[in-house]
Each structure stands twice: as C-alpha cells, then as structure tokens.
Amino acid sequence: MQVSDHIQVKVWRGDASGxxxxxxxxxxxxxxxxxxxxxxxxxxxxSSLSYRFACRVGMCGSCxxxxxxxxxxxxxTHVNKVLQDNHLTIEPLRNLPVxxxxxxxMSEFFDKWKRAEGQFSGxxxxxxxxxxxxxxEPARRAANAAIECINCAICYAACDVVNWNPDYLGPAALNRxxxxxxxxxxxxxxxxxxxxxxxxxxxxxxxxxxxxxxCPNELNPTASIAGLKKMAAGAFMKKKYRDRxx
Amino acid sequence: xxxxxRQPLYLAFLLHRLSGLGLALFLPLHFYVLGRxxxxxxxxxxxxxxxxxxxxxxxxxGLVFLxxxxxxxxxxxxxxxxxxxxxxxxxxxxxxxxxxxxVACGFLLRAV
Numbered sequence: 468m469q470v471s472d473h474i475q476v477k478v479w480r481g482d483a484s485g486x487x488x489x490x491x492x493x494x495x496x497x498x499x500x501x502x503x504x505x506x507x508x509x510x511x512x513x514s515s516l517s518y519r520f521a522c523r524v525g526m527c528g529s530c531x532x533x534x535x536x537x538x539x540x541x542x543x544t545h546v547n548k549v550l551q552d553n554h555l556t557i558e559p560l561r562n563l564p565v566x567x568x569x570x571x572x573m574s575e576f577f578d579k580w581k582r583a584e585g586q587f588s589g590x591x592x593x594x595x596x597x598x599x600x601x602x603x604e605p606a607r608r609a610a611n612a613a614i615e616c617i618n619c620a621i622c623y624a625a626c627d628v629v630n631w632n633p634d635y636l637g638p639a640a641l642n643r644x645x646x647x648x649x650x651x652x653x654x655x656x657x658x659x660x661x662x663x664x665x666x667x668x669x670x671x672x673x674x675x676x677x678x679x680x681x682c683p684n685e686l687n688p689t690a691s692i693a694g695l696k697k698m699a700a701g702a703f704m705k706k707k708y709r710d711r712x713x
Numbered sequence: 714x715x716x717x718x719r720q721p722l723y724l725a726f727l728l729h730r731l732s733g734l735g736l737a738l739f740l741p742l743h744f745y746v747l748g749r750x751x752x753x754x755x756x757x758x759x760x761x762x763x764x765x766x767x768x769x770x771x772x773x774x775g776l777v778f779l780x781x782x783x784x785x786x787x788x789x790x791x792x793x794x795x796x797x798x799x800x801x802x803x804x805x806x807x808x809x810x811x812x813x814x815x816v817a818c819g820f821l822l823r824a825v
Contacts, residue, residue: 534714561717625717673795676722676802690798697795 471495471553474546478516479558482567486557489513489581501541505557505569513523518569525683528619532569533558538624540683551679561624561674562637576620576637580691583640583668584659589652598652610649613642613691614682615684622678622688634667636711638678648698672696717757722788726787732783739776780812 474495477488479532502520509516520530525543532541534549535556546555563571580586591598600607617695622638623629634662636644644663647653663669669692749760763769790803799805 538717578730625720627723673726674722674725674790677717678719680716680720680722687798687800689793689802693794693798700795 473552474504474550476508477554477556478505478508478569480516480568481565483564483572486565486568489706493547499546501532501539501544501555501557502530502553505532505541513518516569517567520700521586525710526617528617531560531619531621531624533561533624538621539638540619540621543683546637560620562626562629563620563624573620576623577618577641578593579636580618580643582662583641583644584655584662585643585647585652587647587653588655589679590654591652604651606649606651609694610646611684613646613688616642616646616686617684618713619683619703621681621683622686625681627675627676628671628673632667632671635671636663638672638692641672641695642668642686642688642691645694648695660695660698660702663695665710669695669699716792721803725789725809728782728810729786729790732779732786735779739779751772751774762783770821770824773816773824778813778817781816785809785813788795 472495476491476493478491480486480489480581481569491512492572493504493507493512496503502523505516505518506520509518517530518530520542521527523542525540527530528540530541531538533539533556534544535551536558537549538560539549541557549555557570559565560571563576564571566572567593573695576651602608602611616639618639620639620641627636628635641663648656648659653659672689672692674693676689679686679690683690746760746764750757765772779797786806786809789802792799792805793802
C-alpha cells in the first residue's frame with residue numbers, strides 16, 4: 468500500500484462557548500504519535516493552538532484527547548494505528564468543559580474524587596511502625612488491581628453515564644474509592660461507602676464497560692464499581708438485619 | 714454509532730435496554746388479549762385464533778428472543794454485580810445472545 472507523505476488532520480478549535488474544526492496537512496513521520504502531530508501543528512501551522520501535555524511517555528496522564536472519537540493518550544498512540552483513510556480527527560476529551568481548543572477543565576473531575584472521599588485517611592502517625600500488609604491478602608490484591616490510575620480522565624470521557632448524568636462520580640473516582648476501601652490502614656471506610664453509594668454514586672453505573680475498554684493502564688473501573696456495589700448491598704443488608712434484630 | 718460505543722459490552726447494554734422496552738411495549742397487547750376473556754369465550758377464542766397466523770407466530774419468535782435475551786442478559790448483570798469479578802464479560806454477553814437465539818429458534822421449530 469502506498470503510504471501518503473502527508474496526513475489530513477481535523478482539530479477542534481474553540482472554547483466553552485463553542486467552536487469548530489480546523490483542517491491541517493501534517494507531514495507523516497516514522498513512529499509518529501498523535502501528540503507529535505498536535506505539536507507539529509502548534510509549531511509549524513498555528514501557534515495559537517492550545518493543548519496540554521507534560522511527560523510524553525504515558526506517565527503523567529495530561530495529554531488525553533479524543534482521537535477519531537475514542538479517548539486516548541495521544542503520546543502513546545501511534546498515528547499509523549489510528550489513521551482512517553489518511554485522516555485524523557482530534558478533539559478535546561468528552562464530558563469535560565473545554566478551556567480552549569484541546570485543553571479541558573479538569574476541576575469537576577478532581578472535585579468528584581473529593582466527593583468520593585478519594586483521599587487516604589490513616590490511623591497511625593509516622594512515629595509508629597509501618598503497617599504490615601501481606602501482598603497475598605485478598606483486600607490488598609483488590610486494591611492492587613485498581614491502584615495504578617494516573618487520573619488521565621480517559622475512562623471519564625468514555626463513560627456514557629457521566630454524559631447522561633453530570634452528577635455521576637465517574638469511573639476514576641469510584642475506582643479510587645474502591646482501592647481505599649480495600650486499604651486496611653484507612654479509617655473512613657464507612658463515610659466513603661456512604662459517599663459512593665449516594666445519588667450519582669456506584670449504583671448509577673450501567674456496566675457498559677467503556678472505561679475498562681479504553682483505560683490505557685488496563686485497569687478495570689467496572690470491576691471496582693461492581694465491588695463497591697457489593698459492599699453497598701452488604702452494608703444495606705447488615706443494617707436491615709440489625710434494625711430488625713437489634 | 715459514536716466510535717467509543719463500538720465495543721461489544723455497549724452493544725450488550727443496548728440490547729438489554731431495547732429488549733426491555735420491547736417487552737414493555739408488548740405487555741399492553743398481552744393484557745388486551747387476556748382481557749378478551751372477560752368479553753366471553755367466543756371473543757377470547759377469536760383473539761386466540763388470530764395468534765395462530767404465521768406472521769404472528771414469527772413475531773412471537775421475536776418476542777421469545779426479546780424475553781430470553783433480557784432474561785439471560787439480566788442474569789449476566791446480576792452475576793457481574795453479585796458474584797466475584799470475572800474477566801470473561803464479553804464471553805458471557807455473547808453466550809446470553811447465543812442461548813437466547815437457541816431458545817427462540819427452538820420455539821419457532823415447535824410452532825411450525
């Protein structure tokens with residue numbers, strides 16, 4: 468197949484009040500990433516293009532965008548893997564307000580982490596010995612499966628429930644809550660379970676599993692949310708039993 | 714369909730939702746036919762004989778498929794939410810559709 472030496476790129480330009488696509492022709496390079504394409508456009512075609520990135524190696528989670536309609540880390544997405552008929556469409560992450568062009572306002576995403584009690588709350592001080600937790604313990608293994616999240620918001624952009632219900636905490640915040648619910652050193656399990664099983668919490672998840680399908684770290688927020696649902700149901704049953712039998 | 718939705722478990726969600734809606738829409742018709750019994754034996758028999766037609770039988774195949782796919786899809790969701798997590802979600806969704814199709818075809822074979 469003849470490889471074209473230029474790719475046609477549509478980039479969303481605008482801000483919170485609206486915008487439209489601008490088209491660019493970008494020279495194709497070997498091993499070129501989508502982030503390389505965006506950077507080329509900013510350096511050579513339109514210096515007013517705004518976007519966000521930092522590490523360029525899939526560690527920081529700041530360069531996520533919609534690439535041909537799918538949320539991806541642009542730094543770890545090779546152009547030749549996603550090119551469709553020599554075209555690329557690059558948009559800001561879905562489900563988040565746009566600041567300008569490809570840069571989103573992540574405030575509500577992180578506010579939801581706080582609403583889901585996403586902060587660790589320990590019982591010990593640094594003067595005490597380090598808690599002994601066996602790596603084979605079931606809770607530790609459950610936390611381990613969820614712990615590698617770098618807050619890139621790809622799952623949040625992939626989630627239709629977030630789109631339908633802006634109050635929904637979203638996969639990342641709930642996944643974080645699940646990892647803390649499995650942390651035996653944390654002392655706010657009860658409060659967190661209440662926070663994540665309230666309106667807009669884990670019970671709103673429809674298990675479409677877009678979050679798990681697109682997580683670049685191969686985490687499975689749906690599994691974490693299912694774990695929270697089980698915990699919430701267990702706590703509800705226990706409360707009913709206690710109310711009835713004292 | 715939006716690109717991010719093109720994954721099997723979204724289709725499983727869609728099928729579950731649409732089959733549920735289809736069944737909800739069928740219910741009034743079902744109650745109407747049953748309600749004909751109140752108008753006497755003859756009226757009820759007339760309604761029943763209408764259901765013997767080949768088109769209705771074929772529509773029933775669709776109805777049985779909707780019922781089965783909603784039932785097995787529902788079992789899949791109950792398992793997802795209440796049993797230890799399994800990474801075979803796509804397999805379970807495909808199985809729910811396959812078994813439902815099998816059940817619906819079995820119904821059709823008995824009907825003809």
